[in-house]
Structures are given as structure tokens and as C-alpha cells.
Amino acid sequence: MSSQQEEEIQLLRKFVCGLYAELKQSEQIIKTLSNDYNPTVQEELDKKDAEINDLIEKLKKTEETLQQADNLITKWHEERIEYKARYDSMNESLRQLMPNE
Numbered sequence: 280m281s282s283q284q285e286e287e288i289q290l291l292r293k294f295v296c297g298l299y300a301e302l303k304q305s306e307q308i309i310k311t312l313s314n315d316y317n318p319t320v321q322e323e324l325d326k327k328d329a330e331i332n333d334l335i336e337k338l339k340k341t342e343e344t345l346q347q348a349d350n351l352i353t354k355w356h357e358e359r360i361e362y363k364a365r366y367d368s369m370n371e372s373l374r375q376l377m378p379n380e
Contacts, residue, residue, distance in 0.1 A: 284345050291338050299331045 306324045 281349065284349065288338070288342050288345065291341075295331060295334050295338060298334075302327050302331060
């Protein structure tokens with residue numbers, strides 16, 4: 280995986296974790312300030328929590344996809360080097376077979 284991809288993943292993780300921390304902090308503040316518990320607020324917090332969990336799952340899937348793409352790129356690069364070496368070898372063989380002019 281490239282360093283840019285790793286940086287992007289880390290930034291996304293920090294962002295999602297920050298959102299989650301803010302959600303939990305907001306939940307605590309609301310519970311502290313509210314003497315009578317409001318189920319509507321809890322429902323909203325639960326929805327936000329579910330949204331954040333969905334984002335985390337999507338981030339994990341994106342990370343897996345990026346890793347697979349990185350593996351493919353690495354494989355293609357290795358094959359390209361291999362094919363270039365074969366091409367250079369064949370080209371050199373042809374030069375040796377052709378008479379010098």
C-alpha cells in the first residue's frame with residue numbers, strides 16, 4: 280500500500296474516531312444536563328452511533344480494497360520488470376544474430 284493511501288486511511292480513521300468521540304461526549308453532556316431522560320435524544324444518539332459504525336465498516340472495506348489494489352499494482356509491476364528483461368534478452372539475441380553493417 281502506498282504511503283499516500285496509508286495517510287488517507289489514517290486521516291479517515293482519525294476523522295471517524297473524532298466523530299465518534301464527539302458523539303459520546305455529547306451523549307454524556309446531554310445526560311448530565313437533563314434531569315428527566317428524553318428517549319428521543321437517545322434515539323437520535325443511537326442513530327448517529329449506527330451511522331458512525333457504518334462509516335467504520337465502510338472504511339474497513341475501503342482499506343481492504345486499497346490493499347487488494349496495491350497487491351495487484353505490485354504484481355503488475357513485478358511482471359512488467361520480468362517482461363522487460365525478457366524483451367531486452369530477446370532484443371540482444373536478435374542483435375547478435377544480425378550481421379553488423
